[in-house]
Amino acid sequence: MNNVLKDSFKKTTYKLSQHGPRNASVLQDAFQSVDGSLESDIYGEGAVIENFESKIAEFLGEETAVFFPSGTMAQQIALRIWADRKTNKKIAYHPLSHLEIHEQDGLKELQSIEPLLLGTAERLLTIDDIRNLSEPVACILIELPQREIGGQLPTFAELEEISQYCHDNGIKIHLDGARLWEVTPYYNKSEKEICGLFDSVYVSFYKGIGGIAGAILAGSADFTDEARVWKRRYGGDLISLYPYILSADFYFDKRIGKMGQYYEAAKELAQRFNACNGVSTVPEVPVSNMFHVHFQKSVEVIEPVLAKIHAETGVGCSGYLQTKPGDTCGFELSIGDALAEVPTEKLDQVFEMLGAIK
Amino acid sequence: MNNVLKDSFKKTTYKLSQHGPRNASVLQDAFQSVDGSLESDIYGEGAVIENFESKIAEFLGEETAVFFPSGTMAQQIALRIWADRKTNKKIAYHPLSHLEIHEQDGLKELQSIEPLLLGTAERLLTIDDIRNLSEPVACILIELPQREIGGQLPTFAELEEISQYCHDNGIKIHLDGARLWEVTPYYNKSEKEICGLFDSVYVSFYKGIGGIAGAILAGSADFTDEARVWKRRYGGDLISLYPYILSADFYFDKRIGKMGQYYEAAKELAQRFNACNGVSTVPEVPVSNMFHVHFQKSVEVIEPVLAKIHAETGVGCSGYLQTKPGDTCGFELSIGDALAEVPTEKLDQVFEMLGAIK
Known part of the structure; x- marks a missing residue:
């Protein structure tokens, strides 16, 4: 049936x-007006990747950004970096986080990170869930909107409260912004204003933007420098990522407004x-x-x-x-x-x- | 200077x-005769990826194959699978293996695998290096040709001897075939005949083939089933890999002969x-x-x-x-x-x- x-x-x-x-014309349309002589990025370097990373970093109000083939890779790496900095393998997120249910436990298997689940599956996590954490965590991951419960959002005021609490208590706060662009109208806030509440940010280019695949991980320069090393370790530092980058850029310009x-x-x-x-x-x-x-x-x-x-x-x-x-x-x-x-x-x-x- | x-x-x-x-026309040429309505692969499924995996598996004489965004990812995964099967974290390879010098120690950092270096950097590893291994290893990785020393090759007879020795001693043998296509004329052997000496095989599509990026990991069905789980964990199971797959296929047909x-x-x-x-x-x-x-x-x-x-x-x-x-x-x-x-x-x-x- x-x-x-x-x-x-x-x-x-x-x-x-x-x-x-989702068919070949998505790629073909994006490449129709690309000059054939445009040089490929080579292992993370070159104008095509550097310009797009700078463009998105600036758009998000972050110092630097790294283009990744996938958000799965980008986010595991972000959490590992914060865990290392805090020398604490514990990370907290919603029970239905992408990392918990869609990644075959990559975070645990590859990074030995121990997630604590915040709150319960059917509702948003709250500031009280964070206040009542049973043990110290290196980082909290917040997904905006929480996809698996229909795309729900905390109020912006609660988000600010969570951010302040994490800051005051030495907890890093990472944004799973797989659908970040999509929440700006409801919050009536820019991406910059939202990202300003977080220490690191992941955004995606194939959901609301409608590109082919690919993600950006953004934050401070010391954070993204470390992320680039991990990107190489994961096998994400491809000789050429331009098929994803140029289409992400094309559909970003087409749909961000x-x-x-x-x-x-x-x-x-x-x-x-x-x-x-x-x-x-x-x-x-x-x-x-x-x-x-x-x-x-x-x-x-x-x-x-x-x-x-x-x-x-x-x-x-x-x-x-x-x-x-x-x-x-x-x-x-x-x-x-x-x-x-x-x-x-x-x-x-x-x-x-x-x-x-x- | x-x-x-x-x-x-x-x-x-x-x-x-x-x-x-290496510019945008490499992609554009490959997509010129692709029908725009051709459906994207979706997270490893769909005709575009399954057909290419079957085509290459058959070409290599292997039961099944998995398309990966990169060889770095594919090979770390292959070695992890063999290490798990043998419950032995030790793997042996040449001192100038790609895994040792070009991957920021991903194998060690992500998989906790402990490599033993076989022989010395300036020459090929030999059957004697393997015979004289100081401790048991789960798997030996052989790169054909050994790129960092100019692309040297053992004789086919020595390769057969190595394969037989590994088989007799319960050691898995993995082929780093980044340049496998390129050695068939010298050996005067088909890819099938060469792959027949190995338990698992990685091949690349952007070197001799001249595609954009991408790799295939091939072996028995139980091996590739496990590799698919790890591909998801690494963030390599992209929603769409067709930009790489279709160009790999295009240039494979153009250059394999x-x-x-x-x-x-x-x-x-x-x-x-x-x-x-x-x-x-x-x-x-x-x-x-x-x-x-x-x-x-x-x-x-x-x-x-x-x-x-x-x-x-x-x-x-x-x-x-x-x-x-x-x-x-x-x-x-x-x-x-x-x-x-x-x-x-x-x-x-x-x-x-x-x-x-x-």
Whole structure:
């Protein structure tokens, strides 16, 4: 049955989520106006990588930045550096941090770091969770927004409080900014203002930005110097990273100004889901471009409904359904360029059908 | 002075080494005939990555293969897997192995592996070095050809003897095949025949093949299954690796049949260097597409000579000179497509000037 949903999703002309298909044209479009004689970066050096690192460092208000093939690599390295500086292998983060659930325990296996889980899985971590830590930690990682619970955010005031507390207590604070660009409209703060609360920052170029892959790790020069050594150790210091860098730069310029639009569209779309009987979103009012859609029915009930919506409207809601507690189910949406392409009447039809679930 | 040589090299129209400039057109050429609708690989899955992994596995005569962003990552992982299987953290390799001198000790820092150095830096490791190992090792890594000593090779008979010895003594044997394609003409053996002597194999796509970056690690299915878990841990399981995969595939098809041509051209070129007074090559007769050029004079003497050759002939010999023992110096050449572009009379002029060094 799972494949029926996936197949029906693939066949749709329009999508609610993301920026469009992840295919070769994403690369080709980015390289269309690149001069063929532009020299490759070579093992982390050269104008193509150095210019982009400087551009993003400046945009984030950080001293320096290093381009990485992946955030997984960048963040493990950031935490290792802080652990070394504090000679303390303990790091604290949310129970559903990417490092805890999506990296095959790389942090523990490669870096022997011992994570402490802050708070509980279903809610945001709080300043009280940090105050009540059972033992000293070198660093706290905060993910903004907390993706696995629908993209929730603490208030900016609480974030400031957490930052101050860490600073006062000699704890480093690292930003998992996989979706940092996407939270600036809700906070009504610039990336610089948000990053100013952290000692180190990771950002991604293939989510809200819609590039191909790649990440930036930013901080003080002594921090990024050390990160470059670890990047070589991990095998991340490729002879050429320009395919990712140039496409990251292209889509950054194209989309960095559209985060407010994605956020507004997410709120509007969530409202329409919440107006359907037995359907709700988490958060109820999105605080970024993303949210989770929850159904009060089982996968078995909802799958054929979505497959039918896909077939009849040509609008793809989701290619999968995740089982949720109490035999309910749901999926994740991240609003990008694709939603604006969906014709109004087709979107109306989607919500008519969703509203009619018995 | 170093920059004078580098700058003069950069300005040359022709080059003795490699396949041409590493610039954006390398990517653009590879993607020119790619259909824009071709779907990206997603975290190691999808036709674009699976087909290429199968193609190379079959070409190497291995059961399965995994595409990696870098050889550094692939080889550390291979050695860790064998160390785990043997519950022995000791691994043996040549003193000038890439893992020992170019990876900022990643193997030791990330994997706690303890390398034993086999033989001495200036020569190939031998079967006797292995027989005389002072303690048991989980795995021996053999690099073919041994790059840092000019690309030297053991005889195929000795390689068979080493393989048999390892097999008989419960030692795993891993091939650092960064330049595997390049040694098949000398051995007059297929990649399959060479790989058949090893338990696991790494090959590269940006040296003789001339792709952008990327590597394959190949072996039995249980080995590559484990390698995939480690690839995720290292942050090498990117959402999209297709920019590297499709270009690797493109240049593999373009150049895999040309290794014999590069080898013959390397032998011919080495002969011309050796005919110059005070100039010699290592090996004297190349056994692959690569060799080192040694001058019996110091960097200070040779730099202006090379810079003059660059300026007067338009043929680039080298952008750097490495100091060698006894105040001599040298550089490395790897023959690819570029050499065939050099006009005969210009090449003659290069060797006239090299032959006239006082």
